Amino acid sequence: MGDWMTVTDPGLSSESKTISQYTSETKMSPSSLYSQQVLCSSIPLSKNVHSFFSAFCTEDNIEQSISYLDQELTTFGFPSLYEESKGKETKRELNIVAVLNCMNELLVLQRKNLLAQENVETQNLKLGSDMDHLQSCYSKLKEQLETSRREMIGLQERDRQLQCKNRNLHQLLKNEKDEVQKLQNIIASRATQYNHDMKRKEREYNKLKERLHQLVMNKKDKKIAMDILNYVGRADGKRGSWRTGKTEARNEDEMYKILLNDYEYRQKQILMENAELKKVLQQMKKEMISLLSPQKKKPRERVDDSTGTVISDVEEDAGELSRESMWDLSCETVREQLTNSIRKQWRILKSHVEKLDNQVSKVHLEGFNDEDVISRQDHEQETEKLELEIQQCKEMIKTQQQLLQQQLATACDDDTTSLLRDCYLLEEKERLKEEWSLFKEQKKNFERERRSFTEAAIRLGLERKAFEEERASWLKQQFLNMTTFDHQNSENVKLFSAFSGSSDWDNLIVHSRQPQKKPHSVSNGSPVCMSKLTKSLPASPSTSDFCQTRSCMSEHSSINVLNITAEEIKPNQVGGECTNQKWSVASRPGSQEGCYSGCSLSYTNSHVEKDDLP
Amino acid sequence: MNFSEVFKLSSLLCKFSPDGKYLASCVQYRLVVRDVNTLQILQLYTCLDQIQHIEWSADSLFILCAMYKRGLVQVWSLEQPEWHCKIDEGSAGLVASCWSPDGRHILNTTEFHLRITVWSLCTKSVSYIKYPKACLQGITFTRDGRYMALAERRDCKDYVSIFVCSDWQLLRHFDTDTQDLTGIEWAPNGCVLAVWDTCLEYKILLYSLDGRLLSTYSAYEWSLGIKSVAWSPSSQFLAVGSYDGKVRILHHVTWKMITEFGHPATINDPKTVVYKEAEKSPQLGLGCLSFPPPRAGAGPLPSSESKYNIPNAVWVWDIQKLRLFAVLEQLSPVRTFQWDPQQPRLAICTGGSRLYLWSPAGCMSVQVPGEGDFAVLSLCWHLSGDSMALLSKDHFCLCFLETEAVVGTACRQLGGHT
Numbered sequence A: 001m002g003d004w005m006t007v008t009d010p011g012l013s014s015e016s017k018t019i020s021q022y023t024s025e026t027k028m029s030p031s032s033l034y035s036q037q038v039l040c041s042s043i044p045l046s047k048n049v050h051s052f053f054s055a056f057c058t059e060d061n062i063e064q065s066i067s068y069l070d071q072e073l074t075t076f077g078f079p080s081l082y083e084e085s086k087g088k089e090t091k092r093e094l095n096i097v098a099v100l101n102c103m104n105e106l107l108v109l110q111r112k113n114l115l116a117q118e119n120v121e122t123q124n125l126k127l128g129s130d131m132d133h134l135q136s137c138y139s140k141l142k143e144q145l146e147t148s149r150r151e152m153i154g155l156q157e158r159d160r161q162l163q164c165k166n167r168n169l170h171q172l173l174k175n176e177k178d179e180v181q182k183l184q185n186i187i188a189s190r191a192t193q194y195n196h197d198m199k200r201k202e203r204e205y206n207k208l209k210e211r212l213h214q215l216v217m218n219k220k221d222k223k224i225a226m227d228i229l230n231y232v233g234r235a236d237g238k239r240g241s242w243r244t245g246k247t248e249a250r251n252e253d254e255m256y257k258i259l260l261n262d263y264e265y266r267q268k269q270i271l272m273e274n275a276e277l278k279k280v281l282q283q284m285k286k287e288m289i290s291l292l293s294p295q296k297k298k299p300r301e302r303v304d305d306s307t308g309t310v311i312s313d314v315e316e317d318a319g320e321l322s323r324e325s326m327w328d329l330s331c332e333t334v335r336e337q338l339t340n341s342i343r344k345q346w347r348i349l350k351s352h353v354e355k356l357d358n359q360v361s362k363v364h365l366e367g368f369n370d371e372d373v374i375s376r377q378d379h380e381q382e383t384e385k386l387e388l389e390i391q392q393c394k395e396m397i398k399t400q401q402q403l404l405q406q407q408l409a410t411a412c413d414d415d416t417t418s419l420l421r422d423c424y425l426l427e428e429k430e431r432l433k434e435e436w437s438l439f440k441e442q443k444k445n446f447e448r449e450r451r452s453f454t455e456a457a458i459r460l461g462l463e464r465k466a467f468e469e470e471r472a473s474w475l476k477q478q479f480l481n482m483t484t485f486d487h488q489n490s491e492n493v494k495l496f497s498a499f500s501g502s503s504d505w506d507n508l509i510v511h512s513r514q515p516q517k518k519p520h521s522v523s524n525g526s527p528v529c530m531s532k533l534t535k536s537l538p539a540s541p542s543t544s545d546f547c548q549t550r551s552c553m554s555e556h557s558s559i560n561v562l563n564i565t566a567e568e569i570k571p572n573q574v575g576g577e578c579t580n581q582k583w584s585v586a587s588r589p590g591s592q593e594g595c596y597s598g599c600s601l602s603y604t605n606s607h608v609e610k611d612d613l614p
Numbered sequence B: 001m002n003f004s005e006v007f008k009l010s011s012l013l014c015k016f017s018p019d020g021k022y023l024a025s026c027v028q029y030r031l032v033v034r035d036v037n038t039l040q041i042l043q044l045y046t047c048l049d050q051i052q053h054i055e056w057s058a059d060s061l062f063i064l065c066a067m068y069k070r071g072l073v074q075v076w077s078l079e080q081p082e083w084h085c086k087i088d089e090g091s092a093g094l095v096a097s098c099w100s101p102d103g104r105h106i107l108n109t110t111e112f113h114l115r116i117t118v119w120s121l122c123t124k125s126v127s128y129i130k131y132p133k134a135c136l137q138g139i140t141f142t143r144d145g146r147y148m149a150l151a152e153r154r155d156c157k158d159y160v161s162i163f164v165c166s167d168w169q170l171l172r173h174f175d176t177d178t179q180d181l182t183g184i185e186w187a188p189n190g191c192v193l194a195v196w197d198t199c200l201e202y203k204i205l206l207y208s209l210d211g212r213l214l215s216t217y218s219a220y221e222w223s224l225g226i227k228s229v230a231w232s233p234s235s236q237f238l239a240v241g242s243y244d245g246k247v248r249i250l251h252h253v254t255w256k257m258i259t260e261f262g263h264p265a266t267i268n269d270p271k272t273v274v275y276k277e278a279e280k281s282p283q284l285g286l287g288c289l290s291f292p293p294p295r296a297g298a299g300p301l302p303s304s305e306s307k308y309n310i311p312n313a314v315w316v317w318d319i320q321k322l323r324l325f326a327v328l329e330q331l332s333p334v335r336t337f338q339w340d341p342q343q344p345r346l347a348i349c350t351g352g353s354r355l356y357l358w359s360p361a362g363c364m365s366v367q368v369p370g371e372g373d374f375a376v377l378s379l380c381w382h383l384s385g386d387s388m389a390l391l392s393k394d395h396f397c398l399c400f401l402e403t404e405a406v407v408g409t410a411c412r413q414l415g416g417h418t
Helices: A002-025 A030-042 A062-075 A096-217 A245-292 A294-301 A305-322 A332-370 A376-413 A415-481 A488-500 A504-524 A527-534 A540-556 A559-576 A581-586 A589-598 A602-612 B404-415
Strands: A225-228 B014-016 B022-027 B030-035 B041-046 B053-056 B062-067 B072-077 B084-088 B096-099 B105-109 B115-120 B126-130 B139-141 B147-154 B157-164 B169-175 B183-186 B192-196 B204-208 B213-217 B226-231 B237-242 B247-251 B257-261 B273-276 B303-305 B313-318 B323-329 B336-339 B346-349 B354-359 B362-367 B378-381 B387-391 B395-400
Touching: A245 A332, A245 B157, A245 B169, B014 B053, B014 B378, B014 B387, B022 B053, B030 B062, B041 B072, B053 B096, B062 B096, B072 B105, B139 B183, B147 B183, B157 B192, B183 B226, B192 B226, B204 B237, B313 B346, B323 B354, B336 B378, B346 B378
Parallel strands: B273 B323
Antiparallel strands: A225 B084, B014 B022, B022 B030, B030 B041, B053 B062, B062 B072, B072 B084, B096 B105, B105 B115, B115 B126, B139 B147, B147 B157, B157 B169, B183 B192, B192 B204, B204 B213, B226 B237, B237 B247, B247 B257, B303 B313, B313 B323, B336 B346, B346 B354, B354 B362, B378 B387, B387 B395
């Protein structure tokens, strides 16, 4: 509260001025008006204050003004300005604290009012601008309405005009049609008239001709004559024959003969054409049959109507082919049969070809991926597609991101989201638990496996030991058989390396380290080991021994220990067979450390180090 | 290509004999018969007046010379130069004279088409045929010479009479459903007669030899109709040219139109070869149609036509492929064109001093040599297709064509020019 006060103090003072100004200028509330009137009449002026308020309180009427103020304030629900009176007779004292409180409250109120007023003003302004905007919109729309109305009227006018025109045109068309009709009629009438005239003229002409004919021909024109030296023979050498009924008949006969010949010739031609066409048809049919028959077997399985007809057709045709002579009989039934079958087959062939086409296109599509050679267009298409996909993916990612961000942002302040998140967390926890248990199970399995493994390793070690012993005995025998004791050492190395068949380097190291390891192994206190070392043999038997002890111990220990033993076993194996180097490398250093710390034997330690070295 | 020397000629009267051995030409009132190979004058006949028409008989033994003005026909024999025959039509007048296919009868048409007189050279007999129709092509003989079809007009109706040429017996007489018959034409096989109506109406009728109406074809109505008609040598097609600028091909089995060739102002088909002598664009117009002679092997069977209005172009269609094959645009109007009787080769003259030859291989033009301008107004092929006679107003010369190979090279050489 104190803080707030300090903060707002300077603002308050400055604001109070404006407030006072404001109030002085705008006498808004009727209550204030009323109070002014009242105050003006009763309360004298004071010097210090603003001119307006100066009239309210003077030195003389302090009491009165205080009481007035008290009254007013109490009516507005403020606490009284006076102290609680102890007695009626005593004059009530002005309570400064209350006054200050009141003032403060008044100021606060004033500020609130001012704020509210400001808000209201801004709102008012906003509304005013909105109003203006709306008004402008309204006017604009009104204008638009007006223009569209005008346009509509114009269009209507145009429509009307066009309709008028159309009507006119129709009228014109009708007129033209009438005209055409009329003209046609005229033409027809003219034609008839012309024909009539022509006929008349021709008749006249004929009459004249007749007349002329009579005049010219019947006059026994002496001039009309042929002057010839001697008659010549006919071109064919025959004598001219008399015209009789016989000749007439002969002429007729000849004419018909000629006609018949012509028709026969034509028929022959047509027959030839027909035969050719038939041949073509036959060949086509044969080819079709041969084309369709190999794949007749395939469609047999299919329950297809068309193929069913194929088969029947093919069979039928096979029968038909045998009586090929029938083809030459061009009777209608055969023709119909032929055409029908051809048509059928053609349909089948067509469908087959279409099918093939489809297949080809399919194969083409499939072969797209198989073939190394991709056509440029396909390539481009593919890239385009991929690009599109990428774009889509990007967009998806973006939207996801956005959603995530939104969720995060909302989660900050939203309880529900937090709840939801909790839910998610719970879910996750549950899932994790499940996973945990799964892991545990897996771990157990692993352990089991490991144990079996260690057992196997131990067994192997034992076997190895036995073998080593065997070898040692064998070697010993050899040594004993061979040379003096001085050269024994160097030869032994060579022999060993040659014998083991593994990498020489490793063995060499092992060999060279042997003396260092000796004291450790001695400290182990195993008499068997000592005996072997004196025979200068590899240390693996001793390690296996150790392993045995370790594993025995590990079986009683916790998981951690088990882990270590597993780690330890690996080097052992490496020591035995140098091929499994990876194992040792893969081993965790931490666990190794644990192992080393846990184990008291530096021998194994050194062994592991040696393995890690290469 | 060689040219003979130039001989005198009048009225464009110069004809090869049907057997291809002789060449008859007229100079005023003299008829000169030459040997085709040597061009030596074999016979010289003198007529009574200026000859207006000559015609060889089918057996190449006689030549008739018609003097229409005097109504006279004189016949000369090659075998017997002293033999003479003079037919006088007297006051009836003469407008046309022709041989019958047997070469022993002469058909004279009197003035006003009053009648046709059939004069026989074998007997004294004279036959008259009344009411022949005065039209463009009123008489037609079958190719074998057996029958003659004659258009007649009686009582304002058209009739066709078919006569047996051997004894001029009337075989058939039937009326045709035409307004005003204009032409008749036998099919080369002699079994179908094409009859077409006046140009006012598009109508073509096909009659069998026995007078049955086989079919009627009309492409359109109310417009100018048929201009010319031509049979294909195989009788399979009938080409009908009409005033609408189109040629319609009818088939002999159905007598329906199988295709229609227009004369487009611009030719878009790249397969069509257009030979242009000049930039001048041709105007549409339709003249006569003619089919080339049949050939032994399969080959293009073009039909062509020239124009009479401003007939600058010759159009050649391939009938096998039913499409336009070539267009020859000439600088000046085409006067005459004629197919080589042996092969698809077309000779064209335009009234200038050049001869134009077209074959599917190409086109060429040849300047006719000789002092002065030899304006080729007409031409006619020799039967063998090896030579042709080029006719001008007052002269004629023979043009000898070389063998195929030489022509080919010549074509190539001259291809640039055309």
